[in-house]
Amino acid sequence: MTSATALTWFARHELRLAWREWLAMMTGGRRGRKRGAVIGLIVIAAIMHLPAYAVVGRFADLPAPLDKSTLIVITATIFLAWALMLSQAIESVTRVFYARADLDLIMSSPVRLADVFSVRIAAIALSVIAMALLLSTPFVDVLVIGGGIRWFSAYGVVIAIGLTAAAAAIVVTIVLFRLIGPNRTRLVAQILAATIGAGFVIALQIAAIMSYGTLSRFTVLTSDAAAAFAPDIESIVWWPARAALGDSEAMLPLLAGGLILLGAVMAMFSPRFADTAISASANATPGRQGSRPRGFRAGSRQQALRRKEFVLLRRDPWLISRTLMQLLYLVPPALLLWRSFADSSLAIVLITPVIVMAAGQLAGGLSWLTISGEDAADLVATAPLPPSHVTRAKIEVVLIAIGVIFAPMIIALLFASPLQAAVTAVGIIIASASATAIQLWFRVQARRSQFRRRQTSSRLATFAEAFSSIGWAATAALALTLPIAAPITGLMTAGLLAATWKLSPRRE
């Protein structure tokens, strides 16, 4: 097989893997759902045009040349998209290093590894770009319909920033490998992937709160201070924004730059990719030291289960990154709370839905880890205690963990407004219980390391969990601002839960 033939063959193989992975994500890994997944995707894409219209509809007929404030907003939005793509690309790269089962086969085959890994890097870039194109289509559609075909060039910007995000992800991951070793890279990369996109939005919110006392990040972007600090209109910084509006002079260098950057990264890092993959697979199972020796602790069987769950949660890198992200989301409302002590702003009410939603989402993840993510399922199933006791112990762990994380916020709120603290606490309990119940109804036995299956095992459970958290967050907010409307959203959310329960698979 010639080098070119081998490359083409391997590229086809990578594309097939990427397609099947994506299909499995869409269909929950079940055969015969292809048509349903395609129809569902088309319906979701159509529905997504409505929020897209609400968000970007008013920008469709922006006149050129753009003023500085508009350039800042568009550039910040593009940067946010880039940060999210970078986050996805870092996740893809670490998955290639740590989770792909074919590395041994590839590295033992008589092909040039640099070529093979060039294709794999390109495949990462392609999957990042494809996903970004898919998500951005409703927004670009709205802009094209409202502002003309010049907005088609936004797709070019998506491709260009996708190329640079993939290149940056490769560099970041391999540099981390060199600096902190393969073991820590996995954890740090997971944390980076989880927090990069959110970090940018949160930083803007913090700036907005500190300067203007509001959660709106646009306040900072459209402020005079930002305009004064921003570079000249002719600056290279605005090229992505100008390219998105159809400026071909900005678009061409942007696309060329992206391609050159990815090409350079491929040339530089493809030969090292193999070394990195080898050291990752050799060190993916480190001999880390546990706690100091001590006697066995006494307690009931349920206590033994709870202790085990707490130890595993504490040592779970995914959970650490996820919790960190949830806590990061809580920083802006916490800041707002702190400021509101001084000026008794009504904006403090915004804290409640944010906290309730964060609690629901975190409880969903924790429940999956404790209820479905059981690494020694046979052991627990053959233990001499009824299954209901096992489930109860695991649920208790989730609720205790949620309590420990959110209790400080409730205590702080108690000083500002006892009523709001009570409403928030009730909201947290209901949202957490709902998310836990959904995970219980849809539990699918899996290993903790297969956390991605949480999203793929049931679309319905994923959406139900998200909408339940949103529903309870809205109910809590309305209970504080418009109490008469709170029962309506509360009943709607309860109805959603009832429908989810009805649709959940029958359990033994």
Add this chain to the structure above:
Amino acid sequence: MDCPDIMKPEQPSALQVRGLTKRFDRLAVDALDLTVRSGEFYALVGPNGAGKTTTLRMVAGLSRPDAGSVAVFGIDALSDPVAAKQMMAWVSDEPMIYDKLTPVEYLEFVAGLWGVDPVVSGPCAHDLLISLGLEPHLRERCEGFSKGMRQKVALAGALVHDPRLIILDEPLTGLDAVSARHVKGLLVDRVRAGCTVIMTTHILEVAERMADRIGVIAAGRLVAEGTLAELRQQNGHNDTSLEDLFIALVNVEAAAA
């Protein structure tokens, strides 16, 4: 090793299975009758897909039979699974342990689940891990362990609560010669101490050497059972190895099917 010996009262049989049936896409276990005496080492052998693992999973309470009964030391395992499980331990061919726990932490968890007094289980766990050659790794998390080491940890977990009946599904898969000898020695010691061991294996030499009685299962049914001498006698081959006997029995069964 000074592990507690909780078994004492004489029982007629450690395991009594009657009419056990399980159907997936096809019939996996077909009205199986099986009796294992207390204190014996019983090997269940059979070709791939014969129903060995399915049978033992039903006995261990991991899967519910479609029909039939399972009694462990006289306790109906289907109506009182908790009492039956208290006396049993299950070890599968794919050791399922927690990557983020150390072997000691894992054994502490297992002992806690079976409600063993920590004063007893602590030293017992330590002795077990040392006897299995895991002393240098007591404080390392299991995520770095080879399959053999993981299998040893799982086995130590099965023994730490001193079960009266140990059920092992291909426990020697993936073990090197030294580890396999360790495990075999440990199981024989347990049987000598009065414990009952039921083991599935594809390594017929192990069954031949270790088992008091051997059951041959094919197409979900027990086609032959007895000591090696009895099996030879039943089939009229006095000098054949278990391997030849096994092939002859399985071929007869396949031809009959």
